[in-house]
Amino acid sequence: MQQKAKRNTRQKQLVRSVFEKMYNHPTADMVCAEVAKADPTIGRATVYRLLNSLVEEGSAIKVPVHDGADRYDITVKPHDHAKCLQCGKVLDVSVEGELPRVKDVDFTVQGGAVLYYGLCRECSQNT
Numbered sequence: 001m002q003q004k005a006k007r008n009t010r011q012k013q014l015v016r017s018v019f020e021k022m023y024n025h026p027t028a029d030m031v032c033a034e035v036a037k038a039d040p041t042i043g044r045a046t047v048y049r050l051l052n053s054l055v056e057e058g059s060a061i062k063v064p065v066h067d068g069a070d071r072y073d074i075t076v077k078p079h080d081h082a083k084c085l086q087c088g089k090v091l092d093v094s095v096e097g098e099l100p101r102v103k104d105v106d107f108t109v110q111g112g113a114v115l116y117y118g119l120c121r122e123c124s125q126n127t
């Protein structure tokens, strides 16, 4: 293997293993900070690129959060998220009940991924 390809593979393994230990839906910046602790020579652009390649190959999903940076998620099966308005943490949630019905357009809901907003347990106890 060429030197460059080898280095690439090693960096990707490191980013993957750091990311896999973060169960808190990290942003790319949060992953960068953890990767820097393990190997300060890996730059931000590389971490961003490697995270996106994990998404492309189906090892991670990107969770868009409208008021902040996208989150990366190791759980790839479709699921809903809830974001705490106070501390910004993003949690996996499952919702009970039937699928919602769309009222104003002709559209049959078969599934989806939703981002809910609210307060996490710690934050609602502190208010």
Ligand SMILES: [Zn+2]
Pocket: 084, 085, 086, 087, 088, 089, 119, 120, 121, 122, 123, 124
């Ligand atoms: Zn919170």
Ligand SMILES: [Zn+2]
Pocket: 025, 073, 075, 079, 080, 081, 091, 092
């Ligand atoms: Zn998730």
